[in-house]
Amino acid sequence: MKFRHLFIPHTxxxxxxxxxxxxxxxxxxxxxxxxxxGFSIFGYTNPGVLGxxxxxxxxxxxxxxxxxxxxxxxxxxxxxxxxxxxxxAKAANMFSENxxxxxxPSGKTPWDFIQGSGYRFSYAGENLAKNFYTSDDVVKAxxxxxxxxxxxxxxxxxxxxxxxxxxxxxxxxxTLVVQMFGTSTVLAQAPSVNINGQNIAVPENHQVSPExxxxxxxxxxxKISPSVVNPYAxxxxxxxxxxxxxxxxxxxxxxxLKRRGIYRFSSHHFASLSFLTAGTVSIIGMNPGAxx
Amino acid sequence: MENKQFSYYLRKHNFVSFSFVALFITIWLTTLPKSTxxxxxxxxxxxxxxxxxxxxHHFLDKSLKMEVVIEYxxxxxxxxxxxxxxxx
Numbered sequence: 001m002k003f004r005h006l007f008i009p010h011t012x013x014x015x016x017x018x019x020x021x022x023x024x025x026x027x028x029x030x031x032x033x034x035x036x037x038g039f040s041i042f043g044y045t046n047p048g049v050l051g052x053x054x055x056x057x058x059x060x061x062x063x064x065x066x067x068x069x070x071x072x073x074x075x076x077x078x079x080x081x082x083x084x085x086x087x088x089a090k091a092a093n094m095f096s097e098n099x100x101x102x103x104x105p106s107g108k109t110p111w112d113f114i115q116g117s118g119y120r121f122s123y124a125g126e127n128l129a130k131n132f133y134t135s136d137d138v139v140k141a142x143x144x145x146x147x148x149x150x151x152x153x154x155x156x157x158x159x160x161x162x163x164x165x166x167x168x169x170x171x172x173x174x175t176l177v178v179q180m181f182g183t184s185t186v187l188a189q190a191p192s193v194n195i196n197g198q199n200i201a202v203p204e205n206h207q208v209s210p211e212x213x214x215x216x217x218x219x220x221x222x223k224i225s226p227s228v229v230n231p232y233a234x235x236x237x238x239x240x241x242x243x244x245x246x247x248x249x250x251x252x253x254x255x256x257l258k259r260r261g262i263y264r265f266s267s268h269h270f271a272s273l274s275f276l277t278a279g280t281v282s283i284i285g286m287n288p289g290a291x292x
Numbered sequence: 293m294e295n296k297q298f299s300y301y302l303r304k305h306n307f308v309s310f311s312f313v314a315l316f317i318t319i320w321l322t323t324l325p326k327s328t329x330x331x332x333x334x335x336x337x338x339x340x341x342x343x344x345x346x347x348x349h350h351f352l353d354k355s356l357k358m359e360v361v362i363e364y365x366x367x368x369x370x371x372x373x374x375x376x377x378x379x380x
Contacts, residue, residue, distance in 0.1 A: 029370050032373050238374075283374055288378060
């Protein structure tokens with residue numbers, strides 16, 4: 001095998017360059033999987049070194065949320081300090097129990113935190129987000145999800161609480177955003193909480209455990225050092241580089257064959273290039289943010 | 293006869309048509325709310341069309357060798373592995 005045949009079709013057989021043959025593509029896949037596994041192992045052995053550094057602040061999340069409500073003619077929500085505390089306790093609990101869900105593995109519910117903060121409600125709701133870069137991105141992602149949008153646009157809610165908390169989740173530095181909504185007016189009916197678009201009735205005799213009350217009382221924002229490497233930025237850079245290399249070599253393959261006057265019946269350059277383009281565009285648009 | 297005509301049509305036009313259809317579907321689907329259909333689902337759909345079409349082509353018109361179908365599968369695999377790394 002000659003070095004140039006890594007990049008251009010074989011001089012005599014006109015076979016594809018090795019770097020774009022299916023064997024070459026399999027090697028890229030294996031190397032990429034190896035990179036992911038490596039990051040995963042490194043994250044667990046060195047917690048907090050990998051992760052996403054965000055620039056999200058509590059006030060702007062409230063502002064963007066109210067802007068969206070006002071666009072629809074709804075009254076803005078006012079910040080409630082008890083709901084802030086409940087949101088902070090929820091985020092701290094997600095880090096301490098290492099979970100990403102509305103309900104904790106230990107059985108704690110969203111209303112445990114709300115009621116634990118002393119907030120009495122008739123309606124409440126919870127939105128979660130993690131690993132977004134800006135406050136605007138967080139609110140946009142919630143607005144793009146019908147069940148989260150339903151919470152933001154719910155006319156029954158009057159108050160809001162937000163927590164933006166940094167910590168280590170699954171070995172990676174993560175910024176969690178917890179958004180809690182509530183209406184403190186006491187109505188005759190049993191209180192309910194909206195989770196993922198579903199209204200869940202809170203049992204009338206529900207008692208908040210002393211552990212939750214302690215969590216809420218002691219919840220406070222802590223600062224942790226920024227992460228050293230953002231694995232998602234690495235995945236994006238490496239991914240785009242690999243697909244660009246494959247695309248570039250496909251163009252070279254097409255041009256070399258054209259110059260040699262060879263028609264390779266099995267090659268469909270345009271189809272492969274358009275698929276790679278669609279894949280690359282999707283990768284450029286990907287971000288590590290997730291909502292729940 | 294009908295099969296031959298179909299395979300001739302596929303050979304002459306399939307991948308050029310596919311390319312435009314794929315790009316059109318991508319652009320259209322990315323305008324939908326993310327929770328309705330995610331980027332990963334878009335690529336899955338495109339991959340299904342891409343690989344499905346090439347397999348149909350292979351069986352109707354032997355000009356598309358199985359090795360090329362494997363090449364497409366591996367290309368799709370590469371894009372999917374990169375995209376899946378963003379899922380948490």
